Amino acid sequence: MDRIVDIETDKLHLCVIRGFMAIKLDHEEIGRIALDDIAAVIVHAHGVSWTTNLIVQLAQRGAMMVLCAANHAPVAMMVPVEGHHSQNARFRAQWDAPRPMMKRAWKDIVSAKVHMQGSLLTAIGKEEGEGVSRMAKRIRSGDPENIEAQAARRYWPALFGSDFRRDRTVTGTNAMLNYGYTVMRAMVARSIIAAGLHPTIGLHHANRLNAFALADDLVEPFRPLVDAAVHQMVQEGVSEVNKMAKARLAALISADLNLEGATSPMSICAQHLAQTLAASFEHGQLKLALFSTPDPLSWSAIARHIPQGEAR
Template sequence: MDRIVDIATDGQHLSLHRGFLLVEKDRAEVGRVPLDDIHAVIVHAHGVTWTGNIVAALADRGAPVVFCNSSHAPVAVTLPLQGHHAQNARMQAQIAASTPLMKQLWRRIVSAKIAMQGSLLAARGVAGAEAFPFMARRVTSGDKENLEAQAARRYWPLLMGQDFRRNRDAGDVNALLNYGYAVMRATCARAVVAAGLHPTLGIQHSNRGNAFALADDLIEPFRPLVDAVADQMRQEGIAALDPTQKRRFARLISFDLHLAGETSPVSIAATRLAQSLAEAFETGRPDLILFEPPTAIEWSSIGRAEREGA
């Protein structure tokens, strides 16, 4: 089973030992995890050291190592150089993708994100949720009207309250969101590399210093899943991360979604989306495998299941 390994204690040392990630502190073993079970490693502690062997072994298995700052926002990632047998051809197709194709791909991603936002708000019984399906249908090629931003301006106050402002550098619920997005970004980065694509070459995100650009494109429809967990924590009065709350976010990768007539966990949904994107680059057709928004019962199970399992 895929596991998110969170390194949050200062001064730990990571190494490879007989097929395990070995975690030590002051030369004493803290824990070990089978390498084949690791989905990603997230590091946001100080003074962490590691061996080159463990980084190479994780890369061989496609497991990214994500380094976060004090606000739990990711600032760096390690990814394997080779992720797919047709990697060269796919990257060439990615580089050569036409502007009209990129705009159509972005339209589909934005539309799916807005539909997810509206679905979450509707599941919460929030007045105003009915506008989001209409906005999702109105998204045009390249999102010329910037409906993504228009939806966000409505969405956050409706979900988190009128005083909430999304700020990556702030604490409280913003830090919870940062951590949840780091988990989801690692999942998308892993899927992108496995599909033979380059994570730096984005569809819409194009910051020159962003090594996650394509992962940041693909993460967009998944973000409301993180928002649902963070909002549940906010309602419970939780404003700080601890191991229990981190596990709630980590378990999101196994949350079931409906796509292409099947039920698959988030980790597989990300893989299917990345694979369909690679095929879109090769064929020139903007066909993406995107999941359906959860039902109201499924939305409520995100918070309830985490709470019961905590």
């Protein structure tokens, strides 16, 4: 089972005890989580310490640690060096992939994202949904007209109100989105490493300072799933990144999606997307496994998805 472990309490110490990540406060153990169950550890609190042995054992299992700023946006990740038995060959194939293939892959990714945005708006009864969905059909290879940004200008006011502006630096709804996207980014980054791809070599994102450009590309279709959960919580009166909000957003990776006619958890969908991209690079023929757009009932289930356990 993949678990996102959130550390929000100050002065905790994290270490390994007999295959478990032990959590201690003032030298007293307050909890344990099996290392084999952990997909990522997200650290928000200040003054948290951990052992090198913990990081090593997480990396050996393909898990990672994510460090966040006060606005819940990630600022650093510790990821495994090795992720796949054919890693070297896949790195080379990824680096040598022709530009037209990269642009077609970006088209498929952005089209899926914009179509998801339109579908979500329709599912919650917003008339703008149909128009946004139509925009997805206009996206060409590489998205030269930047339909993604055009869709966003219609999407955000329709979803959260005319006064809403997407801003990573502010609190409230934006901070909840930041946290949810951090969970998705960690999930996708882990899948990329496991597929033997290099996270720095992106399809579209190419900031020289961004070590996770490919993760920022492949996470795009998953973002509206976070938006759905945050919208639902806002409707329920949640206005900040509290313990309950973190637990629900972290649990999204276990929510069910339809992938090629079968029901699969979100984390498995991320793995299939990364694996099929790697195979596309190796074989020179693009074929991405993208999950199907949810129907209205599925959107409702995703937005209300409740974790089995509680976030710490």
